[in-house]
Structure formats: C-alpha cells, structure tokens
Amino acid sequence: xxxxLSLACLxxxxxxxxxxxxxxxxxxxxxxDMGFYVGAYVPMYKGQEADVTxxxxxxYFNSDGLGYxxxxxxxxxxxxxxxxxxxxxxxxxxxxxxxxEGRLKRGAIAxxxxxxxxxxxxxxxxxxxxxxxxxxNLFSQLEFYVGATPGYISGESTPVSTAWYKSGTxxxxxxxxxxxxxxxxxxxxxxxxxxxxIWRFDLKLSPAFHYNLTRNYVLHTDTITFENGSDVGLLEPxxxxxxxxxxxxxxxxxxx
Numbered sequence: 001x002x003x004x005l006s007l008a009c010l011x012x013x014x015x016x017x018x019x020x021x022x023x024x025x026x027x028x029x030x031x032x033d034m035g036f037y038v039g040a041y042v043p044m045y046k047g048q049e050a051d052v053t054x055x056x057x058x059x060y061f062n063s064d065g066l067g068y069x070x071x072x073x074x075x076x077x078x079x080x081x082x083x084x085x086x087x088x089x090x091x092x093x094x095x096x097x098x099x100x101e102g103r104l105k106r107g108a109i110a111x112x113x114x115x116x117x118x119x120x121x122x123x124x125x126x127x128x129x130x131x132x133x134x135x136x137n138l139f140s141q142l143e144f145y146v147g148a149t150p151g152y153i154s155g156e157s158t159p160v161s162t163a164w165y166k167s168g169t170x171x172x173x174x175x176x177x178x179x180x181x182x183x184x185x186x187x188x189x190x191x192x193x194x195x196x197x198i199w200r201f202d203l204k205l206s207p208a209f210h211y212n213l214t215r216n217y218v219l220h221t222d223t224i225t226f227e228n229g230s231d232v233g234l235l236e237p238x239x240x241x242x243x244x245x246x247x248x249x250x251x252x253x254x255x256x
Contacts, residue, residue: 035253090147
C-alpha cells in the first residue's frame, strides 16, 4: 500500500512539473491579454485628495515584447469634480516572463544582497529590507508604457467653499472652488506594471503619472482681508491649473 501511494505521489509530481514547464513555454508565446483594474487617482497638489478609479484593459504584444494597450477608465471624482471617463491607449514593452524557479533564485539573491548591505551600514532592521527585496523580485514580468488618454468629464464645477480665520488683527475670508474648464480632456500617461503570473492569469500592480494637456481642472482661491475689523475687504484672487496626477492601481488579467 505504501509503495503504491509513493508511486502515485511520484506520478502526480512528475505531471505537475511537466505541466509547469508547458505553462512557462506557452505564457511567453501568448500575444493578447484582457483584464480589469481598480485603484487610487490623486492630483499631485497639496490639499487634494485621492479618489477611486477603475477600468478595463486590453493588450497585444509581439514576440519581442513590443505592443500596445487600449481600454476604458472611469474615475468617480477628480479634484472634487464628478465623473471622469477616459479611453487610454499606449505603446508598451514587456520583458520575458521568468519561471517560478527563476523568480525564487532572483528573490533569494536580492534578499541576500540587501541584508548584507543593510547589516554593514547599520540599518535597524535589515531582515525587513531583505524580505521586501525578496517579495519585490517574485514578480514574473515588468511592463512599461507611454500613451495618451482622451476623455470626457460630465461633472460640473464645484460650489464655492468658504473658510474664515484670523491673521493678527485681521479677519481673513477664503473662498475656494474647482472650475471644470471644458468637458473634453486629454492626458499624457507614463507608467510601469509589475506582473505576478499564476498560470494564464497576471496579478498586476501599476503606478503611473498623468499630465493634463487641456487644463480641465482649475483651482480658484479668493482671499479677502478685512483689516482691523473693517467692513471693506481687500480681494486677492488666484488660480492654479491642476495638471499633474498620479495613480496606483491593482488588477487581474487573462492571457490568450
């Protein structure tokens, strides 16, 4: 009975190994992928909050790793203005996917190098750095892309928000709002994507930067100073176009 069980386990292990090798070969030859992502989208300016973005993506790559991506993106709110829709398209490059063995070997080497460096330099917790390096190197593939996102913003300019505060003997009234400067938008995009492969599925982690060419989001601040309790205030208007944005998304795609 023990011999039969051992032979059965050996046969199963051989089958798994053979299947894993087949997967590695096939995955690098698959040219298309499709999936979804969700994450945070934030203007890169003080006082601006992040909001949720989600989307669908399709990619095609040739055997050299060159390809393109296209998709659909929806952001619930940007700079307090609702409902931003985008249609990103980008040129992309991804390297060859590493096997599970290759990832483990690369992670072990990186962890050892990080631990040694941090121990020599006197870091407080070199083991934590080594663990972070090991995990970071478990990703099977990296992808880089540059492109553009034409889109449409259906939300309206925000209402005026008023705040009062004191500055010495003066009373300060500050009125702020974000103007939606046109419905149609165009962003330039640049980002990277780390893929963690499980059979034909990729778990994806993607940071990216975005630059708004069409000046859609303009932050207005009107500062009114009432000197020594006067009823007449001195108005100092200012405006700032919010052009730089950052996103961090996670997603899942299927290769075919």
